[in-house]
Amino acid sequence: MKPRRPTSADVAALAGVSRTTVSFVLNDRPDVAIPAATRGRVLEAARRLGYHPHASARQLAGGRSRTLGLILRQSPEHVAGDALLAETLRGLAGAARAVDYRVIVEPLAPGNGSYDELLRSHRTDGVVVSGPRVDDPALPRLVADGFPIVLQGSLPGLDSPSVDVDNVAGARLAIEHLIELGHRVIGCITNAPLAYTAASERLDGYRAALRAAGLPSDDELVVEAEFDASSGHRAMATLLARAPVTAVFVASDVVALGAFAALHDAGLRCPDDVSVVGFDDIPLAAFFDPPLTTVRIPAHDLGLAAGSALLDRIAGRPVPSRTLLPTELVVRSSTAPPRSATDAERGRRERRGSMEETDRGTGRGPEKGVIE
């Protein structure tokens, strides 16, 4: 009853050639000359039968799975709160699809299963490890065994190419902006525990910028948060109780929203009383209240870069050991000169700014046209 899935042998029979010829035509191998007539017959036969080569067979014979892995090593809450994940994934999948690769995604909290199997069973030709942790025992082994691995995020001491945004420079951008506005007592709320390199790098950038401006970087001004808004709320409350900051660099937009709430609860206004700079530029940041000044991460490009680095590595092409993507400061309305340096007029203007002057659209809004 049910007609079997056609194989290349069926195509060969219908076209009146051998299976080998079918293979040559369908993979159009450059070193084999096939006359147009034959090629046409094969193509037509394949079309008529609705032939699609069997992926596993091809992979087995070809030795490549044409599949990339994306390993999410962050905690479930972190993954859930990562507003840029989808963009990064799109970039990676795009890079993959361009060369007929696919992407397997494995959300794999530390200690909860391994991804050895993915590589060792040749289910994937290589993996991008997002959020690598130093305490991951499998990683060094796999690298030592020569599997193509690209780190998204850095992990010093591991001999494997990494792709990341320039966290240090991004943080400097944020702090320099605040210093330029006249702030002198600038706090820092990290985006995550410092075991995460992204967190410590952003903190480094914060410290470097302060040092460069001759400002002290007191440890008291630094509070750790952990990914989500509620930790940002707690961190800001802690910070406010500790020091008279006029500005705070919050190394994650999500955490910054929690920090906003803490300011609110403390009866303080942003930017009037405390300026805030975020990091990431998640899609919602332009609609925070006030619209958040933040450091934009090229999320899509990050995925794209990780993908092509991995594909290069798989193909044996040379890959730079470290690729850093540039960030960009997006100034909105959560930053202003400190109260001492400002006049009352300015404070009001910021609060009542229209959409245009607060840059809510971040360049995306206006061209979309009006609803209805």
Next chain:
Amino acid sequence: MKPRRPTSADVAALAGVSRTTVSFVLNDRPDVAIPAATRGRVLEAARRLGYHPHASARQLAGGRSRTLGLILRQSPEHVAGDALLAETLRGLAGAARAVDYRVIVEPLAPGNGSYDELLRSHRTDGVVVSGPRVDDPALPRLVADGFPIVLQGSLPGLDSPSVDVDNVAGARLAIEHLIELGHRVIGCITNAPLAYTAASERLDGYRAALRAAGLPSDDELVVEAEFDASSGHRAMATLLARAPVTAVFVASDVVALGAFAALHDAGLRCPDDVSVVGFDDIPLAAFFDPPLTTVRIPAHDLGLAAGSALLDRIAGRPVPSRTLLPTELVVRSSTAPPRSATDAERGRRERRGSMEETDRGTGRGPEKGVIE
């Protein structure tokens, strides 16, 4: 030099048995009795060699790819803004991993490539199509050809199981809450164009609830948005210009944040002047200003349910044609009785509520302990 990857033949040789026996042991087939001694020798040999069966070979021989596909049919902006995607993916991947399946994710905007190949080449055993569109020509063909497909989101008229949240009931929950508070002129901003079934279902729920309460559901009170906050901003501005609403149901938290901004720009306060109920309960919703009353979607369970439905379908087990997951109203501070029904005291209390009474933590915050 480089030692070849061990095969089952190597294991067989080292254990002094045949390849068949190795296969029996490693797949421990219930119908074949292998004495403990032999089994031990095989296992030990496999361990010593670091043997991992070759996935493609297994798939080819076994006829199954042990891979699921997740097709994201939404527009890139929609995918980027989908704060719940990661959770759903975790659910799906969890269901898959439990039976040693993996998940290939394909972000595939309509008109931008197809996923036929994934199924027809047996690269995946089945797919979950998220955000199916009526104008997708491939879908009915694939269903007709008998491929295991589960829809996440509904698509009437297609004979394939679907898994979704109960959008109608969720919307009713939201509207009933507003009616109970005393609102009579309630607007609706959709989460997306009505071509998306989730959008029209939520609108249906809105209308049904109004009808049930004997309130008119004027078309003028409904404005369409499209996924992102900026469309919510525009939609709310339109709505305010049209009708004297005291409450608005915004069928997406992300869109609701944009609506908040429009209220703000219009000099209106929430909930004092206008109450707002969202939909989705994204992680950030509890930290909006004011914390958003919204309808929670069980995102993780949605992925889990879609995954197990698909796996059932693949295994030939019966699958209900439609699975609806329940939603839950989460009351925070963006809703209050309309001004006419309230006293001044109440309005103040809402604005200055402490974290606990506004339920920012939504049950997650408190148990995490304090930073540092």
Next chain:
DNA sequence: ACGTGTTACTGACGCGGGTTAGTGCCCCTC
């Protein structure tokens, strides 16, 4: 001595396609 089971395993084929080493044929050249 012979059949009947049972246990413990193995030989060989097949999954579907990639690839190498060749083969037959025709045309051209000397």
Next chain:
DNA sequence: GAGGGGCACTAACCCGCGTCAGTAACACGT
């Protein structure tokens, strides 16, 4: 008309594993 050289293909092997049919060895009953 013999030799040489493309051209257009093909036979056959290989990838690594699952699996069925089968076999050898031994125990048991009669």
